[in-house]
Structure formats: C-alpha cells, structure tokens
Amino acid sequence: MDRLTQSWLHLLALTTATTVLAGIDSRLAAVGLLALAWLKARTILGGFLHLRAAPGWLGAASLPLALWLAAIAALCLMRPG
C-alpha cells in the first residue's frame, strides 16, 4: 500500500473516531474532538502536502495548529454549564 493510501485510510479512521466521540456529551469529548482535528490536519499536511518529506516543516506547521486548538480547548473547558 502506498503512502497516499495510508494517509487516506488514516483520515477515514480519524473521521470515524470523530463520529463516535461526537456522540458523547461532555467537555472532555470536545477536547478529544479538537485533538482528532489536529491529527487530521497533521495527516493532510504530512501525507497529502508532503511535509513529512521536508525536514522540520511538519513540526513547524503542526505546532501553531496545536497551540491554537489547545487554546480553543481551554475556552471550551472554561464554558459555564
């Protein structure tokens, strides 16, 4: 199996996990959904946009996304109710 197909299967698996987690009504599930979004974004960047083959660039692109999604997760956890 080639790497593009592997990336696609990885994305399908992450989307399936997203669907399962979306059925759980909790703040921690929201954090998990954001983590899954980051993994999907990283898979697209690394697999489809080929950053995996560019030394250092996948981390450089993934880190700001991780920080932003962590900030969104923190805001979700701060939400009253």
Next chain:
Amino acid sequence: MRIDDLPGELILWILIASEVAVFAAGLSAMVVMGLRDPVGFAAAHAQLDGRMATLNTLVLVTSGLFAARAERDAAAGRRARARIGLGLAALGGLVFLVLKGLEYARDIHAGIGMDGQPFFTFYYLLTGFHAAHVIAGVAVLGLVTIRARPAPVQAGAMFWHMVDLVWVLILPIIYLIW
C-alpha cells in the same frame, strides 16, 4: 529546516498559512462569542444536522486522495491518469457542494437565518466562505486538467488540500463541540 525543502511554490505555502489563519480567527471569534452565551449557542447548534458535515468530511478527504494521486501521476508524466485523478477530485468537490446545498436548504426550511442567533451568523459566514473556496478549488482543478503539467497540477492539488485542511478544523468547532 530550509525554505528550499518545502514542496511546491513558496507562494502557495504563504496562501495556505494565510487562509488557515483567517479561518482560525473566525472560528476563535465564534468560540469567544459562545462563552458569552453558552446556552444560546448550544441550543442553536442543536438545530444543525451534523451528519451531512461528517459525510462531507469523507467526501473531501477522498477527493484529496485523488488530487494527491493526480499530482504524483503528473510528475511521472502519466497525463491521462492525472486527468482522471483531477476529474475525480473535482467531482468530489461538486458532491461536497451539493451536500452543502442540501444542508443549507434544510436549515433555511427550518427557519434558520443569518440574522438571528450569532451562532448562525458565524455558521453561515464560515461554512459559506469555505464553500466559496471549494468552488474556486473545483475551477482550479478544472483549469490544471487541461494540460496536466506537473507544476500547475501540483499547485492545484495544494490548493485543494488547503480546502481539505480548513474543513477538518471547521468540522469540530462549528458542528461538534457545543
């Protein structure tokens, strides 16, 4: 880590970073607004049908696979295969737009407009802006299909992956976390 190591044209990476930043700003503003009215946002979100959005995620990532394969085929000089891949990727974009149209039709039929609850203002603006990118992406894929040369096909595929990338960030924040 060197600029030269980046695949494709640098200007496309600047475009990708800019677009992701614009959507991230809009999504962040939505979440911050949601902190001021969590009950209203949760009630508004409950009116959305997330099934279409999940289905559209599967459509877009599959379309992304076809675009990536087309890029590889074009680089290897397999133009006919590249054209087929680009056509399938564009078809995925059209399916995405049809599903999005059905979703909007359902929302409008249910009385969900832009001018009521702020959640829906963000919903229509962000998903509508993304859909505009999908339309642009389909047009770009169509254009690069004509000659199917490696560099333009790579540029078209990169634009398409950006559309995919933005969507996986939109999905949880608009459809799932409320």
